[in-house]
Amino acid sequence: MRRADRLFQIIQILRRSSRPVTAAEIARELEVSQRTVYRDVADLIAQRVPVQGEAGFGYILDDAFDMPSLMLTPDEIEAAVLGAQWVASRGDPVLANAARDLIAKITRVVPYQLRALIADPAIGTRSITTPAPDGINLARAREWIRAGRKIEIDYLDQHGYQTCRVVWPVIVGFLDETRMLAAWCELRQDFRHFRADRILAARFLEELHGIRPAALRQRWKRDMMERRNAAATPP
Numbered sequence: 001m002r003r004a005d006r007l008f009q010i011i012q013i014l015r016r017s018s019r020p021v022t023a024a025e026i027a028r029e030l031e032v033s034q035r036t037v038y039r040d041v042a043d044l045i046a047q048r049v050p051v052q053g054e055a056g057f058g059y060i061l062d063d064a065f066d067m068p069s070l071m072l073t074p075d076e077i078e079a080a081v082l083g084a085q086w087v088a089s090r091g092d093p094v095l096a097n098a099a100r101d102l103i104a105k106i107t108r109v110v111p112y113q114l115r116a117l118i119a120d121p122a123i124g125t126r127s128i129t130t131p132a133p134d135g136i137n138l139a140r141a142r143e144w145i146r147a148g149r150k151i152e153i154d155y156l157d158q159h160g161y162q163t164c165r166v167v168w169p170v171i172v173g174f175l176d177e178t179r180m181l182a183a184w185c186e187l188r189q190d191f192r193h194f195r196a197d198r199i200l201a202a203r204f205l206e207e208l209h210g211i212r213p214a215a216l217r218q219r220w221k222r223d224m225m226e227r228r229n230a231a232a233t234p235p
Contacts, residue, residue, distance in 0.1 A: 020058025
């Protein structure tokens with residue numbers, strides 16, 4: 001790896017981390033020695049890149065620092081293309097169109113010599129049959145998740161039993177064959193996962209559930225972790 005590329009990668013590693021990153025971690029990812037990382041970080045600081053920290057503690061990049069947004073590497077372009085391919089084939093209509101728009105925007109702004117990575121990619125996702133139609137507007141559900149509002153749904157479970165539930169939407173999950181809405185269910189007083197194709201009707205309420213969306217999502221993640229641990233524990 002050229003030194004200029006290595007310096008760029010160090011900045012990228014620091015940008016994507018929310019905590020200090022040690023020289024050892026950077027060295028492992030770049031497959032270089034820690035001494036090389038120390039020297040490269042010193043060079044970045046000399047070039048007025050606002051890297052803070054020290055050996056043994058880790059390094060962080062000042063939030064105010066940014067590079068031109070179009071400095072994409074071939075691997076980053078292929079990652080974007082792969083993700084957009086997946087979303088275009090499995091996302092709801094709004095997200096699918098957004099994925100196509102994303103690729104069109106990247107194509108317009110990357111250097112000409114890199115456009116072949118988009119027009120004729122060396123990567124691809126598995127083709128799937130068209131998922132069953134959703135019984136809920138997932139684009140609007142995502143808005144309600146961000147706003148912290150409740151949704152009332154009529155749901156048909158796997159046994160054919162229909163219930164009406166008021167839920168606090170947490171996250172929308174996209175699987176190969178279907179889409180899921182994870183939510184806190186007021187009826188069951190617990191987190192539940194609802195297949196979007198089994199939702200018969202959805203009414204988007206203006207009522208707030210009173211928990212910050214990020215905090216509710218953390219509760220859901222802890223609940224999922226506890227369930228996985230319980231399932232893995234021998235009786």
